[in-house]
Amino acid sequence: MNETIPLCVPSVGIAEEAAVSMALRSGWVAPAGPQVDAFEAELAELTERPAAVSVSSGTAALHLSLLAAGISAGDEVAVATLTFAATANAVAYIGATPVFIDCDESGLMSPELLRLALSERAAAGRPIRAVVPVDVYGRPVDHPAIAEAARDFGAIVVADAAESIGARLGGRPAGSFGDFAALSFNGNKIITTSSGGAVLCPDTDAAEYVRYLATQARQPVPHYEHTEIGYNYRLSNILAALGSAQLARLPEILRAKRSIYEAYRNMAERLDGVSVLDAAEGNCWMNALILDSEQDAAEMARNLAEVGIETRPVFKPMHLQPVHSGSDPSYITGRAEDLFRRGIVLPSSTDLSAEQIHRVTDAVTAACTSRSRV
Structure with missing residues (x-):
């Protein structure tokens, strides 16, 4: 009998092995180090963003993006219904409510249905605070139309680009759309860090806030001081080395x-x-x-x-x-x-x-x- 052909497994080889070995030999095994810095800079350049923050998963990236966008408990968030559970889970983590939007014939969020939802919710006094479109199976959604609808009703766009790194839309790279965008580097993604993700930010101030939340929201004092809830969402330096090697092969x-x-x-x-x-x-x-x-x-x-x-x-x-x-x-x-x-x-x-x-x-x-x- 023929060997089973699996659905989707990572492609790693000598370059990735060498990068991980170098990171190990450097002594930087914590979730900080030169490979993290380099990986984040490479991601920002690839996606034409001012800054990127690497984190432990694509789900963490979505969660932090929503928090950095100011979404809080009780808010309504428009979410593509055709997606993996993580997209809606990140909304639920905050205590916000997902409002599911169906797709058009492409399988991607319908801008027309989104505009209808934004309009009706606004008229009812329950404005949608954020929109989370999803680049399903690596195919960018109609980001310009979605951005226009969101802008008309004062909603923030957090693009779920977990599956679409390397894709393009109208000459722009996936990940460049939205106020924030989230990437995933899970084992089956287009490139992998074994597990991991990244938040793509609109400016360096936003990136610093995301980084602060991802490191337990620790205050910059000698002792452990916390004025708000943070998370342990950092990416290890070793996995960042793997990510850079994968990016070189993109x-x-x-x-x-x-x-x-x-x-x-x-x-x-x-x-x-x-x-x-x-x-x-x-x-x-x-x-x-x-x-x-x-x-x-x-x-x-x-x-x-x-x-x-x-x-x-x-x-x-x-x-x-x-x-x-x-x-x-x-x-x-x-x-x-x-x-x-x-x-x-x-x-x-x-x-x-x-x-x-x-x-x-x-x-x-x-x-x-x-x-x-x-």
Whole structure:
């Protein structure tokens, strides 16, 4: 039997090993040091931001971004419903309430629905304080339209760019949009620090406040003094070294990811009843196959599993999650749910070999051919 092709595993090699070894030998093993400083400077340059603060996870980055943006308990925050749980969790950590916004045909937050939510909430005397759009599967949302809507109603934008580093939109890099933006470097992301993330800030003052919150909000005095609640959200110097080595390889990783997407797109164009979510200017982090029906998607997943190919459903929307069962459905149209029902994510590891890609495309093609004969 063929070896299982996993969904998405990190690509690390000699360069990463050398960088981590150098950091270890330097003696900087704490969550501070020259590799942290260098990694943050590289991230700021890549995303065209004044400053970046590296932290322990993408979830921590979202949490700190919202805090630095002034969001507090009782506030309402517009959140893309088609996303991973961390986006909504960060809002809940603060005691704020997520208002879920459905997607358009692209699977990304609908600017029209967002504007409707902002308008209706403002008219009702319950203005939405912040907007959290999500670059789902590494594809940037329509940030200019979202920024315009947010600006018209006085809302702050915290962009969830956890999945989109290396992507572009209209010539601008992912992460450059929003008042704040959050990145993730989890093990399956486009680049990884094993675990980790970063807050991309509008200015150096904001960055200093984020850094202060991430280091237990300790006051600058000789003893331990705290005037507000802080968090232990720092990134280790060793992991930052890994991140810098990964960043140096980002162009190579992006080329590999794009070639996988093109192989899947070319396959889908030859088949009836399937399509691949358009990557546009995204980084092709993950590739989602959309089938005609929920039954077709479930059958495809079973067929691929039988031949050792791992898949996963498209994100289950937040408004369908039991933990958010009481959420307001006013801005839900069913588009995100439809993608969840009919979509499966195909293997998208950077280091997929040509043989593995052929195994996937051949298996999908065989399953579609078999279905058409029934």
